[in-house]
Amino acid sequence: MAQQWYQKNMRYLQTVLREPDLIDYNPDAVVNYMQHVNANCLVINAGGVIDFFQNPLEMANVSSFLKGEILPGLCDAVHKAGMKVIGRVDFRGVEPRRYHLHPDWFGLDQNGKPKIGHYDGAQILRPCYNSYYANEHAEEFITYLLEHYDLDGIWENAIGFDYGPCYCKRCRESYKSQTGEELPEVPEPGYMKNIKILDLPQFKKYRKWKAENADRHIERMRAAVKRFGEEKAYCAEIFDLYSEKFSKATGIDHKNAKKSFDFMASCVFLNANHTPDQSRPYDIINNAASTVRYMRALAPDKQSVIVTGGNGTRWRYVMDPGLETRMWLWEIVSVGGSIWNCYFNGQTPASTLDRRAAFREKDAFTYLAENAQIIAQSEPVADVLIYYSASTRDAFCAMDEKLDDYGVYIKGIERVLLENHISYSFLPDSELCIQRLQGVKALLIPNSVFMSDQEIQVIREYVRQGGGLIASYRTSLFDENGNQRSDFGLADVFGMSYTGMCMDTSNDSYQLIRSRDSELLNGFRDTELLINGGSTLLCRKNREDYDTVTTYIPTIPNQPPEYAWIPDMRTQYPIAVSGRFEKGRVVYFSNGTDALCFRNGHEDYTELYKNAVDFVTGRDYTLSSNAPRSVHINAITDRQNPGNISVSLVNVSGTSQRPLKEIVPVRDVQVRLPLKGKRLGSSKVLWGDNIGIEEKEEELIITVDKLDEFVSVQISFA
Numbered sequence: 001m002a003q004q005w006y007q008k009n010m011r012y013l014q015t016v017l018r019e020p021d022l023i024d025y026n027p028d029a030v031v032n033y034m035q036h037v038n039a040n041c042l043v044i045n046a047g048g049v050i051d052f053f054q055n056p057l058e059m060a061n062v063s064s065f066l067k068g069e070i071l072p073g074l075c076d077a078v079h080k081a082g083m084k085v086i087g088r089v090d091f092r093g094v095e096p097r098r099y100h101l102h103p104d105w106f107g108l109d110q111n112g113k114p115k116i117g118h119y120d121g122a123q124i125l126r127p128c129y130n131s132y133y134a135n136e137h138a139e140e141f142i143t144y145l146l147e148h149y150d151l152d153g154i155w156e157n158a159i160g161f162d163y164g165p166c167y168c169k170r171c172r173e174s175y176k177s178q179t180g181e182e183l184p185e186v187p188e189p190g191y192m193k194n195i196k197i198l199d200l201p202q203f204k205k206y207r208k209w210k211a212e213n214a215d216r217h218i219e220r221m222r223a224a225v226k227r228f229g230e231e232k233a234y235c236a237e238i239f240d241l242y243s244e245k246f247s248k249a250t251g252i253d254h255k256n257a258k259k260s261f262d263f264m265a266s267c268v269f270l271n272a273n274h275t276p277d278q279s280r281p282y283d284i285i286n287n288a289a290s291t292v293r294y295m296r297a298l299a300p301d302k303q304s305v306i307v308t309g310g311n312g313t314r315w316r317y318v319m320d321p322g323l324e325t326r327m328w329l330w331e332i333v334s335v336g337g338s339i340w341n342c343y344f345n346g347q348t349p350a351s352t353l354d355r356r357a358a359f360r361e362k363d364a365f366t367y368l369a370e371n372a373q374i375i376a377q378s379e380p381v382a383d384v385l386i387y388y389s390a391s392t393r394d395a396f397c398a399m400d401e402k403l404d405d406y407g408v409y410i411k412g413i414e415r416v417l418l419e420n421h422i423s424y425s426f427l428p429d430s431e432l433c434i435q436r437l438q439g440v441k442a443l444l445i446p447n448s449v450f451m452s453d454q455e456i457q458v459i460r461e462y463v464r465q466g467g468g469l470i471a472s473y474r475t476s477l478f479d480e481n482g483n484q485r486s487d488f489g490l491a492d493v494f495g496m497s498y499t500g501m502c503m504d505t506s507n508d509s510y511q512l513i514r515s516r517d518s519e520l521l522n523g524f525r526d527t528e529l530l531i532n533g534g535s536t537l538l539c540r541k542n543r544e545d546y547d548t549v550t551t552y553i554p555t556i557p558n559q560p561p562e563y564a565w566i567p568d569m570r571t572q573y574p575i576a577v578s579g580r581f582e583k584g585r586v587v588y589f590s591n592g593t594d595a596l597c598f599r600n601g602h603e604d605y606t607e608l609y610k611n612a613v614d615f616v617t618g619r620d621y622t623l624s625s626n627a628p629r630s631v632h633i634n635a636i637t638d639r640q641n642p643g644n645i646s647v648s649l650v651n652v653s654g655t656s657q658r659p660l661k662e663i664v665p666v667r668d669v670q671v672r673l674p675l676k677g678k679r680l681g682s683s684k685v686l687w688g689d690n691i692g693i694e695e696k697e698e699e700l701i702i703t704v705d706k707l708d709e710f711v712s713v714q715i716s717f718a
Helices: 027-037 071-080 133-148 169-179 195-199 201-226 244-250 254-260 287-298 322-334 362-370 372-376 390-396 407-419 453-464 593-599 603-617
Strands: 012-015 041-047 084-090 116-118 123-125 153-157 233-236 264-267 304-308 338-343 378-380 384-388 424-428 442-445 468-472 496-504 510-513 529-531 535-541 547-553 574-581 584-589 631-638 644-651 666-674 680-687 691-696 699-707 710-717
Touching (some): 012 304, 071 084, 169 201, 195 201, 254 264, 264 287, 287 322, 287 424, 322 362, 322 644, 407 603, 442 603, 453 468, 529 603, 535 547, 535 574, 574 603, 584 603, 593 603, 631 666, 644 699, 691 710, 699 710
Parallel strands (some): 012 041, 012 338, 153 233, 468 584
Antiparallel strands (some): 378 631, 510 529, 510 547, 547 574, 631 644, 644 710, 680 710, 691 699
16 A cells, blocks of 8 residues: 555644734745745644634634635645645634524533633633534534545644533433443532542543543544545644643543544643643653654554644743754654644744744754655664553643652653663553563563553563563552552562551651662762652562662651651661562662652662663663763664664753753764674764764764764664
8 A cells, every 4th residue: 555645754834823814814925934944734724613714514603804715725835835734623612603503512511501611712612522513513514624625634623622521412311321320420510620520430430431432533533534535634632641631531642543643643842731830831851752752652653743833832922942942853853753833823933923933943844854764664762661551640640740640750760761871762551562572671660550460460471581670669559440459469570568558758768778789779889878758658578589779767857956866777668679580680669769860850869760770671772872961862763674773862951941042062972882793784974064983893883073952873784
């Protein structure tokens, strides 16, 4: 079967038009901008909330600024330039005038009142996944667009429109038919604003049913598009790894994308994933790249695209910090991701009120264009995999990092791996099988609370056969249905059993070093103690052959100083243990050492975790480097030809505060790849200058005389 255009490396420009942007709309200027930045696909408003075409359907809401048509001329200009165009549709709801035409087409709360989306700009009455508006009407809408306009695909925006429980007639009848029960009701008013309502026991079955309805809606929209040919693309938005609110409320996550979307498009904006109190207004610089790693792991045969932008989703009228945005884009392309530049006002980024972000994507787009084939077929090189538990995310992840008890564990692991130039990717729980773990040096499991017996058996067998394992805190303590086990499901592998006691070790807490010769303590000298933090499970060893590296110390009072001591620091409760489980190596932390690598970052956490990775992998890494920790080194391999590896260096050395205002060049950087019997076949510089590549003493050495922002090379082994 011939490869479709959306299966190739694409470079998207989305102009999210406001109504006034229709005035004197200039298709040629849009095409000129796209050509200048090396974009090859435009995403443009079609309609739904407001229609940007002459819509004859009953529920039309044609913009008062639209004089004639823009879609025909725009499609023609884009196609003549050899590019694609996707129509953006949005069925999140309607304003009161249209609602009163067909109130039975929309959702209801349990009191029979309309479901209302409260936006700053308009009152929107919302549908649900079963409603006529989101199904029959949406299907008719998409059909009309594809029949009358030369669009190459449909982007369904705001697909998660059904946030709270819906009690419309269709939902009540469907739920009763499928479950034999009435829809559960909420115990208090104002539930629409409280996502925690879905955590109540009576909503457990409802959430599963709702997710099934979400999937049916997606499949129906996909079918509507595909009736016009397989070359017509269908995609919708999902969010990053830590968006538990979206997945829990809507029933939609990356697994729906894998099943139904023609490419994986995840919205990850530099300034959108901030903490609610604005304590971190800009996201972690590698978060979008992390999402690419996850999407590639979940669906390696589909393109991984990050929807981001030169302006943000919170402050839509001004640019995001300039240098910070460039580094954000370099991180994305370094792991094989494509970029969707989503701009929220103006006909192009060069024709709006703040034009400072115009053309900022050009270098990253040019890199993608020049190396399209390499990137399209790539996946991250992974010496280790981070296990990703969707059920744990839904239960314990939170946007507010002070409350988050899952995402911070992953972020802490990533910090250690990136700072130490260790190649990694993800293992989604849905992909866990012994075949997927073949050749993986170590599996890192960050507080994955919920695990089935089958998942536990796969992990146990992987370690038994020689795999490395690091796990933390409450991993495997609950089954997949949320029932607590009497002990860790992996207690025999961890070499630890839980006593049932959990201690607050957030302040004035420490670990006592018990095994000075442990490999986990390499580099730790002149101390009897390590810092502790967060919470610590009190556990006892169940294997004598495992090494007790550190043990729990009860809190030592801080004040007054004269009383800041305890008579005995020794306890029987290990915090870090290591050992061999048949052929494999294991480290277990009874606290959240991985989370503390992110929350605190003290070297007692980060170096301890790095040593643990060294121990379970035997230090058998794809590459090593003398580059400072502020240089992220990412390697991707060609899935069709694993002998081809591309190595990219992203330099985020700069000012001490975010956002970055300058990059400090790094000189005389070397990246070393052990050849292990291979030989260099060919090499190619993909981006950058003054780069040397040579074989020397069973190593391939890449030398960068001066690293500014980004360099990339491709290596082919003979």
